[in-house]
Amino acid sequence: MTSAGPGEVQTGGAKEVQALYTELALHPEKDFGWGKGKENARTLDYDPAWLERLPDSVWASAAAVGNPFLLGPIRRGETVVDLGCGAGVDLCIAALLVGDEGQAIGIDFTPAMVVKAKDNVRLTGLSNVAIYAGDIASVPLEDASIDVVISNASINLLTDKACVFNEIFRILRPGGRLQFADMVKDASVESAVSARSASWADCVAGTVEPDSYLKMLEDAGFRQVEFVSFTGYRTAATTIGACFRALKP
Template sequence: MSGESIKETVREEYAKAARRVTEQQGGSCCAQVAPAGNPITSNLYGDREKASLPAEAIAASLGCGNPTALAELKPGETVLDLGSGGGIDVILSARRVGPSGKAYGLDMTDEMLALARENQRKAGVQNVEFLKGEIEHIPLPDNSVDVIISNCVINLSSDKDRVLREAFRVLKRGGRFAVSDIVVRGAMPAEVKRMVELWAGCIAGALEESEYRSKLAAAGFDQIEVEPTRIYTAADAKGLFGDNKSIEAIVQKADGKFMSAFVRARKP
């Protein structure tokens, strides 16, 4: 599948997810695989956080982590969320940086942007701006943000090098890259990786941990850390795919082989 085909498929899947939320059906980009109990997208936010958010923002969350809780955001900072979806992490970030700070959300899907702006209105936060665009071409000037966050979106890009170079460009000197993403742990047989891609991203593949580190370094980042936040087991896979005997051997090979991780780096 070409990069442009991947992008259009991602766009359509996220548009469908936004429409499901708008129609009060819920769901995620992996709904066709696991309509309920998805171990990747479930139980990411605390009760206090969820209580402060519109129900639609929670329903539209398609992430694999909670980057706003781990990014150590400070009052007055400017934050950019790559692939902001229904806006949950943007709204949480806006509250953390306070009225003297700013939170941008970047998304390429009109339906998600409309949902996010409605969620912003319901949440009553003013220091937020949602931008239409692609994470490979960030529509912000050089050296303009303090922190970049993202929640299980970079793995969907077919040009991750470009995404990381763009992230580096828009960060201020000393700025922080602090994203949640799906990361592969060590070598993996091709048939397992194909299944993992279906499970973790629904569209595109996750990077192996050392490859993620090397791509960040090539973009110019230092102080690179990859911290596991959720390691997926064969039992998790069975929960998604059911007792499908034809893939049972593949499921066992995937045990512990990929994870949700918090990926940190800094622009020197």
Template sequence: MNSKIENLDRSKVTNAVQEIYREVASNPEKGFHFPVGRISCMNLGYPAEELDALPVSAVESFAGAGYPFVADSIKSGDTVVDVGSGSGTDVLIARHKTGDKGLVYGIDFSETMNKKARENIDKSGLDGIQIRESPADNIPLEDANADVATSNGAINLVTDKDKAYGEIYRILRPGGRIQIADIVLSKPVDAASKANARLWAECIAGAEPVNTYLDLVRAAGFKDVTVIDRLDYFDRSSNESTRKTAKSLGAHAIVLIGRKD
């Protein structure tokens, strides 16, 4: 499905997404068309005590779309993979949840975000975390390596979502769980917008209608795929045009769960 998007220059999408997340990492107070930082975390449902346990510099560049940990999927001793790990907010929260014997991998294709994540890990004093630079559709881990895959507002930015979910399925062990927060739509984006790299970077053009999105997760092999939370992610955007576009498409965030047999 995603491999056949007409007139889409994937390199332009990659560059546009890379550029905006360089800014989120290096200049988080600038103001963006999507919410960022601690206020965004709180609006999405992150408990204050979880955020207080993290370096301020990890939370300031948060750019997720939901609170995937509402799924309560992570258990003590788990190996967790965060796909699109950004500045490390969810990586660090996941590591707190895995306990002393756990292991967390952060996967992100942004060099700037990965650098900031590694700095935040050092500040946290936590071990058992590895950051690896790679796109979501080419996860540099062995098959059946993880117990849980988490992701937050990242897969809508991937041009080949089928391949990304195939990779997530591949790296999970049998019985592995997913907890995914992402942007979805109530109706599809028109072809011109779908080919617009800038609109991809704004987390709208790359989003899929919710039923299409859930179907591609199931097509990757996941069972019991269920939406457990929904929220109007764009209602707090500082950009009026973004709010209007999102409203016209019914763009919103969901948190979903599923499992690998």
């Protein structure tokens, strides 16, 4: 397995994104203007058992915008990939769900988050986790090798979102599932976009409407494509968290 080099990253505003998420990794106590940490996860209905099982420090740099684990079961023995794994909370949860017979693989392009995720995995004592630095638009995994792909607030950060869905389709086995949460445009809000709202790093500038994601998923070959719900999470007045799922035939 190889990692994508810095020049290959397809993230919009890449320097801005890396700077912000480096700050989140190193200084999680800072107020970034949007929800994070254990209380945010509780608001998003993360299982109380996970909130107890994982140390508080593991949750500190987590900025979930939704809960991909509400979108379908993850079974023991499966192989799960978390694209844009950040500090590794969802990755650790996936590792707990698949058990020692399965594997959880995380990919993130911010070096400080990769380090943080590895540190967090060590704190949990989990041994069925692998974490790699790389570009989620060019995933360093073999064709048809993965049972489930999850993601949380990462796909909106990329300029070529269709490429990400094509990559996910490629690495999933037939019958494999995609379950992800992301920020989308809130079409019900008609307000001027402030300078801060134009930020790629705050999951605003790269957002698209839910229907755009559904079309990209269908174009990539997915079936049973579904926009499940809004989550209520916001990074700006014009954006809102949303959950999606899809199946590879």
